Amino acid sequence: MPELPEVETIVRQLQGKVAGKTIASIVVHDSKVADRNLSRASNLQITSLYRRAKYIVFNLNNKSSLVAHLRMTGYFQFSDVTSNPGDYCAAQLKFSDGSCLTFHDIRRFAEFSYLSPPELEARFSSLGPEPLDKQFTLQQFRTILAKVPRSVIKSKLLDQSFIAGIGNIYAQEALYHAGILPTTPIKDISRKQQEKLYTEIRRILALAVEKNGTTVNNYAHLDGKGKFQGFLAVYQQTHCPQKHPLQFLRLGGRGTYYCSTCQK
DNA sequence: TGATATGTTATCTT
């Protein structure tokens, strides 16, 4: 499902397709997913796009933003010409050059909203640091770990207010590569292991961005599928890269794969 | 048929 690398991939592709374009009209087809206020973006220009956590932000030339969260099954489709909205369409943007962008969501959990600067600020206020930012140092990672010594490490990696953008796939991958069991209480992680985890989180996320993310089930970016699934060590696997059979448990209601030989 | 998958948040439990 879309986590940081998948969302980053989508943002980069959207950047190339819609940045600089003027929105001629917006039609909301599913108001549960797409906010009716999206219509306020009519006649505005998309100046640039960026990602924050798992959110896609379209900057508009009036300082407001269109903000999308794909949750599990949301996706964008771009067409150079007017196209039929199709099944599961939540909203469709038509640009002044005749192209269009359609937002779909099968499960209808996704969100697509028009937000003013203070609304955007409020929406992002509880998010933790971006793991790939230069400002996210090992020292900062140690500082936030120290605040929750009794928590289980995997649960905090999934907590967007702790660190932003990591989901169920990359949490498990990073823990495997760092050699740490998902159930480890944070206070039991040595300084050396903290450093390894910090390094692996950044290495795995950066590598996955480079591979355009992971395609499992139905995630696909605008131009096809990701390629990181070929690099998965544990997620939905039966054996780790060292050929050890993997264990599976349910942590916080989420499936968790790990190797009891490689992870301690 | 029913279990499972997923991200996030609210709420219940320990």
Place this chain on the structure above:
DNA sequence: CAAGATAACATATC
């Protein structure tokens, strides 16, 4: 109080 577990959301797929 804190942290974990669970439910809720919606729907396709196995």
